[in-house]
Amino acid sequence: MAASIRDVAREAGVSVGTVSNVLNRPEIVAAATVARVTQAIEHLGFVRNDAARQLRAGRSSSFGLVVLDTRNPFFMDLAHGAQRRAIDDGYTVLMGGSDDSPQREHSILEMFEEHRVAGVLISPVDTDLTQLWRLRQAGIPVVLVDRGSSDRSFSSVSVDDVEGGRIAARHLLEQGRRRIAFVGGPLGIKQVSDRVNGARSVIAEVAGATLEVRETQALSVLEGRRIAEEILALPADRRPDAVFAANDLLAMGVLQALVMTGSLRVPEDIALIGYDDIDFASAAVVPITSVRQPAVEIGATAVGLLLSEARAGADAVREQIEFTPELVVRASTVGGA
Amino acid sequence: MAASIRDVAREAGVSVGTVSNVLNRPEIVAAATVARVTQAIEHLGFVRNDAARQLRAGRSSSFGLVVLDTRNPFFMDLAHGAQRRAIDDGYTVLMGGSDDSPQREHSILEMFEEHRVAGVLISPVDTDLTQLWRLRQAGIPVVLVDRGSSDRSFSSVSVDDVEGGRIAARHLLEQGRRRIAFVGGPLGIKQVSDRVNGARSVIAEVAGATLEVRETQALSVLEGRRIAEEILALPADRRPDAVFAANDLLAMGVLQALVMTGSLRVPEDIALIGYDDIDFASAAVVPITSVRQPAVEIGATAVGLLLSEARAGADAVREQIEFTPELVVRASTVGGA
DNA sequence: AGTCGTTATTGAAGCGTTTCAAACCGGTGA
DNA sequence: TCACCGGTTTGAAACGCTTCAATAACGACT
Numbered sequence: 122m123a124a125s126i127r128d129v130a131r132e133a134g135v136s137v138g139t140v141s142n143v144l145n146r147p148e149i150v151a152a153a154t155v156a157r158v159t160q161a162i163e164h165l166g167f168v169r170n171d172a173a174r175q176l177r178a179g180r181s182s183s184f185g186l187v188v189l190d191t192r193n194p195f196f197m198d199l200a201h202g203a204q205r206r207a208i209d210d211g212y213t214v215l216m217g218g219s220d221d222s223p224q225r226e227h228s229i230l231e232m233f234e235e236h237r238v239a240g241v242l243i244s245p246v247d248t249d250l251t252q253l254w255r256l257r258q259a260g261i262p263v264v265l266v267d268r269g270s271s272d273r274s275f276s277s278v279s280v281d282d283v284e285g286g287r288i289a290a291r292h293l294l295e296q297g298r299r300r301i302a303f304v305g306g307p308l309g310i311k312q313v314s315d316r317v318n319g320a321r322s323v324i325a326e327v328a329g330a331t332l333e334v335r336e337t338q339a340l341s342v343l344e345g346r347r348i349a350e351e352i353l354a355l356p357a358d359r360r361p362d363a364v365f366a367a368n369d370l371l372a373m374g375v376l377q378a379l380v381m382t383g384s385l386r387v388p389e390d391i392a393l394i395g396y397d398d399i400d401f402a403s404a405a406v407v408p409i410t411s412v413r414q415p416a417v418e419i420g421a422t423a424v425g426l427l428l429s430e431a432r433a434g435a436d437a438v439r440e441q442i443e444f445t446p447e448l449v450v451r452a453s454t455v456g457g458a
Numbered sequence: 459m460a461a462s463i464r465d466v467a468r469e470a471g472v473s474v475g476t477v478s479n480v481l482n483r484p485e486i487v488a489a490a491t492v493a494r495v496t497q498a499i500e501h502l503g504f505v506r507n508d509a510a511r512q513l514r515a516g517r518s519s520s521f522g523l524v525v526l527d528t529r530n531p532f533f534m535d536l537a538h539g540a541q542r543r544a545i546d547d548g549y550t551v552l553m554g555g556s557d558d559s560p561q562r563e564h565s566i567l568e569m570f571e572e573h574r575v576a577g578v579l580i581s582p583v584d585t586d587l588t589q590l591w592r593l594r595q596a597g598i599p600v601v602l603v604d605r606g607s608s609d610r611s612f613s614s615v616s617v618d619d620v621e622g623g624r625i626a627a628r629h630l631l632e633q634g635r636r637r638i639a640f641v642g643g644p645l646g647i648k649q650v651s652d653r654v655n656g657a658r659s660v661i662a663e664v665a666g667a668t669l670e671v672r673e674t675q676a677l678s679v680l681e682g683r684r685i686a687e688e689i690l691a692l693p694a695d696r697r698p699d700a701v702f703a704a705n706d707l708l709a710m711g712v713l714q715a716l717v718m719t720g721s722l723r724v725p726e727d728i729a730l731i732g733y734d735d736i737d738f739a740s741a742a743v744v745p746i747t748s749v750r751q752p753a754v755e756i757g758a759t760a761v762g763l764l765l766s767e768a769r770a771g772a773d774a775v776r777e778q779i780e781f782t783p784e785l786v787v788r789a790s791t792v793g794g795a
Numbered sequence: 796a797g798t799c800g801t802t803a804t805t806g807a808a809g810c811g812t813t814t815c816a817a818a819c820c821g822g823t824g825a
Numbered sequence: 826t827c828a829c830c831g832g833t834t835t836g837a838a839a840c841g842c843t844t845c846a847a848t849a850a851c852g853a854c855t
Contacts, residue, residue, distance in 0.1 A: 123574075123596055125811055136835045141813055151833060166592065171572040172518065173811035175509035176840050192538060197529050213569065215552065232550065235508040237460075255503065259460055342737055373741045400679055401738040404710045406745065462841055473805045478843055488803060510841035513810050 124165040133161035144169065175237065183213040184427060185233035186266075187226060187243040189310070190340065191218035193370055194399040195416050196244070199266065202420025203242060210428055212239065221307060221339050223247035234259065240427040242266050242420075246310060250275075262430040262437065266423045267414070268311055269441060276430060276439045278423040280414045282312050285446035286319020289365050289394050289412050290332075294323065296454055298363035298392055299330045304348050304375060305367025306336035313340075313367050316396065320365055333361060340367060345374020352391075353382060362391060363454075369395035369402045372409050376453070380406050393453040408451035415444055461502040470498035481506065512574065520550040521764060522570035523603075524563060524580040526647070527677060528555035530707055531736040532753050533581070536603065539757025540579060547765055549576065558644060558676050560584035571596065577764040579603050579757075585646060587612075599767035599774065603760045604751070605648055606778060613767060613776045615760040617751045619649050622783035623656020626702050626731050626749050627669075631660065633791055635700035635729055636667045641685050641712060642704025643673035650677075650704045653733065657702055670698060677704060682711020689728075690719060699728060700791075706732035706739045709746050713790070717743050730790040745788035752781055 126144075130137045135158060142150050143158040150158075161167075175181045186203055188196040196218075204214045215238065217229035226246050230253075233241055240262045243253070253263045253275065265277035293301055303320060305313045317334060324330045335351070337344040345366065352360060352375075366372035372395030379385050379393075387393050387407045395402055398413035422442055430437040463481075467474045472491060479487050480495040487495075498504075512518050523540055525533040533555075541551045552575065554566035563583050567590075570578055577599045580590070590600045590612065602614035630638055640657060642650045654671060661667045672688065674681040682703060689697060689712075703709035709732030716722050716730075724730050724744045732739055735750035759779055767774040 126813095127811075137812085138814080138835060138837095139833085142834085145813075149833080154833080166596070168568070168571045168596070170513070170574060170811050172509045172512040172574060173840090174813075176507070176513050176810090176842085177812045177814085179840070181509065192531065192534050194529065194531070197534065201529060231505070234505045237507060237509065259503070259505070342741075373738070377741050401710070401741070404679075404714050404738070404742050406741060406743055408743065463843095464841075474842080475805060475807095475844080476803085479804085482843075486803080491803080507841050510810090511843080513812085513840090514842050514844085516810070 123170075124167040125170070126167070128165055129158065129161045129167050132165060133158045180237045180239055182211060183207075183215050183236070183238055184424065185229075185236070185238040185241045185243075186214050186216045187229050187233075187241070187245075188216065188218055189221055189244055189246060191216065193340070193368070193397075194401065195368065195397040195414070198399075198416035199420040202417035202422075203424045204420075205417075206421040206424040210424075212424075212428075214424075219246050221246050221310070223249075227252060230256065234261065237261075240264070240431050242423050242427060244268055244312075248309060248311070260435075262427055264423050264426045264430065266419055269443060270439070273439060273441060276426045276437075276441065278419050278426065278442045278444075280419070280444045280446050282315035282446075283319035283322075285396065285412045285414075286316035286321075286365075287323045288319075288446060288448050289316070289396070290320035290323040292410070292448055292450070292454060293363045293365065293392060293394060294327055294330060296363075296388075296392055299327075300361045301330065301332050301363045301365060302352065302361035303332060303334045303365050303367070304337060304345065304371055305340065306338065306344075308334075308336055316365075316367055337367075337371065340370055342370050342374040342377070345371035345376075346378040347374075349375040349378030353378070353384065360391075364391055364393050366393065366395045369397045369399045369409060369411055371395070372411070372453075373401065373405055376405055376407060376409065388452065388454050388456055395453075398449050403451065405453075407453045410451045410454040411449050413447045413449050419444065460507075461504040462507070463504070465502055466495065466498045466504050469502060470495045517574045517576055519548060520544075520552050520573070520575055521761065522566075522573070522575040522578045522580075523551050523553045524566050524570075524578070524582075525553065525555055526558055526581055526583060528553065530677070530705070530734075531738065532705065532734040532751070535736075535753035536757040539754035539759075540761045541757075542754075543758040543761040547761075549761075549765075551761075556583050558583050558647070560586075564589060567593065571598065574598075577601070577768050579760050579764060581605055581649075583647060585648070597772075599764055601760050601763045601767070603756055606780060607776070610776060610778060613763045613774075613778065615756050615763065615779045615781075617756070617781045617783050619652035619783075620656035620659075622733065622749045622751075623653035623658075623702075624660045625656075625783060625785050626653070626733070627657035627660040629747070629785055629787070629791060630700045630702065630729060630731060631664055631667060633700075633725075633729055636664075637698045638667065638669050638700045638702060639689065639698035640669060640671045640702050640704070641674060641682065641708055642677065643675065643681075645671075645673055647677075653702075653704055674704075674708065677707055679707050679711040679714070682708035682713075683715040684711075686712040686715030690715070690721065697728075701728055701730050703730070703732045706734045706736045706746060706748055708732070709748070709790075710738065710742055713742055713744060713746065725789065725791050725793055732790075735786050740788065742790075744790045747788045747791040748786050750784045750786050756781065 219226035269279040395411040398411040402409040556563035606616040732748040735748040739746040
């Protein structure tokens, strides 16, 4: 049905090799021939077959990106940064969402491998990185995003989540809060546990301050609401005076539930701090204080590492880049008592 | 580098044909052989080469989805619905964002065509649909999403945007508003112009009611803020008493700017209604009234149409499915005067 | 013993590219 | 006149897979 390079060759009265050259290195073909071939292409509506091209080339010209949640604006921003950077170098980005499921993560990676992607960017759910080792073994460079590589075995672009946790907790403590609840999960996700640990370390140093961890199934608005309802059901003397949410989606969920019932005020009764600083955090009912991560830069930088690792081949240098998170103070933590 | 089906065949002592059969129709292969081959696959870490498979098959097993804006939660929800539906049938979804640029839309479509996708879902920026005709000509089914096909030449899944515009305007009028500003653009986008027209038709019927259109460059939060600043700069007697934003992103931008300066209250001084009812609309400073579109269903339904059109071949029946939008009233329009 | 059926496996063709050594062509310099 | 040269073009091989007609193996039946 679709015209092939062969049809074009026949139409233009040249060999297939020449057509291919016109397509890929027109400068080595005589101008008149280029014109004739171009016209034939036009006429037949010929479009390159990417599958054949890739088969021949041995690898695709796209990168795979695996994120925890495709509906989280943070990851969309990250993806956007990655895409922009990739396009500049003639690559495209395939994206898949693992939805916090190691199994789904696994099958996305498998798909990418079948596709022979030129590289993989991943924010892993699964703590077991053997599949990633396998990928590298197979010649596919892997870069961790939004998550460091503790043993430096992978290149990575991350934000210091432990420090982020400290920043958040310190801020809450400075506002006079002492009964702090951490909302987030699954705790198996490294970013989440790092943030708790950071918070814990700071809180431990303050006499009388406590940290209570409430684990969620996912980092979603819905889960945030659920936890907030649990908190609301608590007797006043066991209730936290501050909530540190593992990301802004959760924070927004918590906020919605608190505001809806109206029995507790933010920040007067409960202070609230989120993480990621997604655009919507600033536009919330009560604008949410958050720990900002430079999502777009992370994505772009990660693609940069991938490109250089892809070019360098097996003996590439692994590089760990770590951004520092930044506190963005808004109404959800200041003003109350 | 990577093992091929040939290597597996050698390792297992069978022919390549048999390996292929084990992969695709294991039931016709003797159990013992299956075991032997499976073991060889395991041992060599063999992974199918998708490019070769597709080349042979003639078409890929993915659909292409082109949306206006990958960072708009509405489209993310739509994509999510599409993806879920596609996976059930063994397809994957490739997504690209046109960012309101016909040129970018064009190049994404070209990429999809090179990839020989099994079908295209698109929310077109470009009013000129000839490229889509070309695609169909080439045997690639096309379904329009979030946008009807006026001449019924394409299958489509949409929401009645004219009616949506009417609903929004009617609601504002019922709240006693008369000087209404429409914020949105580019007006070349059909969804946007339909919404204005719907609003206009209703407003025209009410004596003393006026509609002022303020066109934006994009449907983004930033543009919303920009327009809100324009509005704030207006003398009080020329200022609108209600804003109808073409989507929630714009609405949130408008809201942010209004709230930040604090000189105008929502809804007392200016009522605000958005469109799409993204999750974040309900969590805004002032929860935003919006016209809801069932994003997830739209995506899923569209993939359904694509699947049936792909199966039916050239003589497929085109089907236009239209959802009805739904008003979701929140604080941004009620309570003031 | 020969024939037919069934079941399992084989081997080669072909999908549309790219690449590369070889061939071609019209001068140029010896 | 001939060898050689640079600039063009050619033709075939190879990439890894699926498919399908042909073959093989082996009982069962006549």
